[in-house]
Amino acid sequence: MNSTTISTSKTLLPTPQNPSIQPIPPSIPSNPANRRQLLAVLSLSITTPLTLLTSNTPISPPLTYARGLFRMPPFKLNNRYFLVRAGESHYESLGVINTNPVAKTSVDNGLSENGKRQTIRAALELKKMGACEGSCWIWPSITQRAYQAAEVIASVNSVDRSRIVPEYSFLDARGLGAYEGRPLESVSEVYESDGVSPGLKPPPTSDGTPNESVDDVFVRVTQLMSITETQYSEETVIIVHRDLSFNPGEVRLVDVKSIPAYKKPTTNVYKCLNPPNCR
Numbered sequence: 001m002n003s004t005t006i007s008t009s010k011t012l013l014p015t016p017q018n019p020s021i022q023p024i025p026p027s028i029p030s031n032p033a034n035r036r037q038l039l040a041v042l043s044l045s046i047t048t049p050l051t052l053l054t055s056n057t058p059i060s061p062p063l064t065y066a067r068g069l070f071r072m073p074p075f076k077l078n079n080r081y082f083l084v085r086a087g088e089s090h091y092e093s094l095g096v097i098n099t100n101p102v103a104k105t106s107v108d109n110g111l112s113e114n115g116k117r118q119t120i121r122a123a124l125e126l127k128k129m130g131a132c133e134g135s136c137w138i139w140p141s142i143t144q145r146a147y148q149a150a151e152v153i154a155s156v157n158s159v160d161r162s163r164i165v166p167e168y169s170f171l172d173a174r175g176l177g178a179y180e181g182r183p184l185e186s187v188s189e190v191y192e193s194d195g196v197s198p199g200l201k202p203p204p205t206s207d208g209t210p211n212e213s214v215d216d217v218f219v220r221v222t223q224l225m226s227i228t229e230t231q232y233s234e235e236t237v238i239i240v241h242r243d244l245s246f247n248p249g250e251v252r253l254v255d256v257k258s259i260p261a262y263k264k265p266t267t268n269v270y271k272c273l274n275p276p277n278c279r
Contacts, residue, residue: 097181
């Protein structure tokens with residue numbers, strides 16, 4: 001009987017060459033790109049013109065320009081500003097000091113009948129001065145009478161209410177501490193202390209009314225101006241406040257040239273221990 005031997009070894013046949021498949025050059029790595037690289041290439045190809053991709057000029061991010069920190073007193077303003085004191089409130093009609101921020105949205109802090117007339121005159125004065133020709137922004141304190149005054153100013157000057165921007169703290173009235181509830185005439189005592197040093201504060205009180213110095217208000221005003229000076233450019237901004245140093249309904253245009261240079265307070269050499277009796 002003839003025996004047949006079966007070989008179990010496998011013969012490796014050469015792989016047929018496909019002319020449509022080219023081998024990967026050894027100089028190019030064959031590792032797949034990660035997802036971040038692919039997204040970067042795709043975004044670059046979409047957002048960048050082809051001429052930049054094929055040029056030798058390096059691609060740089062767009063330049064941004066900062067205006068820097070706002071300094072007081074300012075040597076230049078990017079916008080035009082009008083300061084308007086809101087008309088008389090119900091508290092003022094009673095001859096009472098009211099600076100506690102808790103009551104700033106109270107109905108009693110709204111415009112009195114006389115205050116409404118004063119506000120209308122202020123709005124007409126702004127119109128006469130051309131404050132809102134083209135456009136303007138109105139920034140009132142959130143105090144009841146200041147916001148009411150802003151609405152009157154907007155109506156008289158044909159300004160859309162969307163351009164009223166209420167401010168919630170920087171435009172608060174200066175807190176007069178223990179003078180809260182006293183007759184308005186007693187404010188002259190506070191101003192006498194201010195003449196000695198802007199850092200002197202009215203006596204404190206326990207009813208929640210802050211006792212602020214001129215320096216304290218200066219900080220708040222600087223913060224407000226920093227916002228408007230960076231948020232707007234070549235705009236008109238009408239600031240409606242309740243500062244007692246203005247007459248009710250008074251309008252003032254801010255002229256940088258008229259702002260006096262800052263002087264060091266006298267407390268650098270002298271300290272008043274019993275304000276306002278410092279003589």
